[in-house]
Amino acid sequence: MTTPRWDPRRLNAVAADLPEGVTPPGTRGRILVAALSLFAEYGFHGTSIRDIAAGIGINSATLYGHYPSKEHILAALVLIGHEELHHRMQQAVVDTDADPVAQVAALVRAQVLAHTDFPLLALVANQELHALSPERAAPALALREQSRDLALRVLRRGVQLQVFDVADITLAAIAISSMGVRVANWFGPDQPYTRDQVADAFADFALRLTGATLPARRRDPGEPR
């Protein structure tokens, strides 16, 4: 790929952003951001080292002064993406008290907002991880497992406390996280929802899915069910 062959259609997002504090200074950081944008749009194999260099106006050879290979650039992005999600989910549990309903809502909100705030990063982290060698994918996979365990623990506890009514917490966790993962594919300026509207709606969906008892809402007051 030298020139984009057609308008981007893979996602509905604009600027390529990285979370605060993780972008390396100088050219290293600019390489990362340019690669993020291209990997998200065209995929790892659909992006050449020359595309990345051209994106920030440097020579392709200069790239190798900062990263030893194209795969190392992807590995850095994939790790940042997984770290950001895991960090937010951990923080969500820390910031919430021991009520399983509140914990599920906080986890789903955290996951959704991570995907609305950094959709390109989420997309690359999820969909291009397979292009990494096992050794370089391992750190991200370890984080992914920790995030999954966190969600499973919250669900399991809610079932034990009889707050939730789920026959299989593994399937429930998969279903809930699936809703969140896909947010990166459709959230963006071409649709009418704010990040908080999506986070609230999906937290509600997740709690309904768990069979948690919720305050009645959105119906005409007094209308019977």
Place this chain on the structure above:
Amino acid sequence: MTTPRWDPRRLNAVAADLPEGVTPPGTRGRILVAALSLFAEYGFHGTSIRDIAAGIGINSATLYGHYPSKEHILAALVLIGHEELHHRMQQAVVDTDADPVAQVAALVRAQVLAHTDFPLLALVANQELHALSPERAAPALALREQSRDLALRVLRRGVQLQVFDVADITLAAIAISSMGVRVANWFGPDQPYTRDQVADAFADFALRLTGATLPARRRDPGEPR
């Protein structure tokens, strides 16, 4: 890519299969199946024309006697995938009576089973569509829109009949379909669920998500909520 660089990790599935009746006879069909397997595992750009040819023991030049370009092979697969899903969803509604609850369950079951039965096809249709030029992606996108409209119509009617309690049917439809789309990424021989278990569980999840009134289940009988 000449030799696989590492074990497949992108999905949890085995044989590359196409729906009955759509596989072209002879070499054309074998090309399609080989390409399906490779595109699913390594992506469109991660797969070379030589890889596909080697997968069925023919010369790469022979390929061009059957398809004019690599992109045409992908376009054929992407279209088949979207047709299969759309066909199953249409059939699901036709086979179900006018109860919105039954219709949602049937639609979700159809979507889940399409993804459990042809996970590689679903993955390629969803994740590699972006590699097609707009003209060649258009037929699949049209089918996708029809499938989405079908789901929205069912949801809207359920809300009007006050069977469902959803504040925003668009977000509900996105959440429900997200659960189903992701099935292709995790369903396979390495996990303990059957296709019907997943379909049933996800149909249940979807109905809970819509706020539909459901028969009590899975709780000790008589236990109050």
Place this chain on the structure above:
DNA sequence: GTCTATACAAAGATAGAC
């Protein structure tokens, strides 16, 4: 329909000057 041979472009990566 399938092969051999090959053209031609693009890709990842390195050497060495500034």
Place this chain on the structure above:
DNA sequence: GTCTATCTTTGTATAGAC
């Protein structure tokens, strides 16, 4: 740190014989 130049491999695709 960045550039020019270049090496080498891989990729898409075609020509023409069998």
